Amino acid sequence: MIDYRQIPIHGDLRVSKKSLPQLPYGFVEVPDHLGNKRNALRQYRGPYNIHVLEYPHEWSFHRDLVDPRINPVGHLLLDAPEVPLAGLAGIAVAKKVYEKNESVLDGVIAGGLAGLFTWVALSELKQLARHTR
Secondary structure: OOOHHHOOEOOOEEEEOOOOOOOOOOOEEOOOOOOOOOOOOEEEEEHHHEEEEEOOOEEEEEEOOOOOOOOHHHHHHHOOOHHHHHHHHHHHHHHHHHHHHOOHHHHHHHHHHHHHHHHHHHHHHHHHHHHOO
């Protein structure tokens, strides 16, 4: 039996499906938009803000600070800050480019690229930090 309180916050605990063929009672499958699936087959949420990713041969467990089903804004700010930061970067760049060129299209393209770059860079840094603990 897994002690849920021992699952790391924003960490990664991998458990083979041979030793845990199915998730314990209390875990429910959630839609793809409630968290980053990271190429998993499915994702689940459970007690103590646990987020589980299902892969073909293993489960990946971590705890979030906030459950997005209960407080989506709090989850974005505390568990997935790369999302709102990327949005803010995109908006800031779009505004600057529009003010300079007076072209909505240029602003949208530049803002979209800036937001995408920010999201990818921050996501990679977050993954790197997760794996160096």
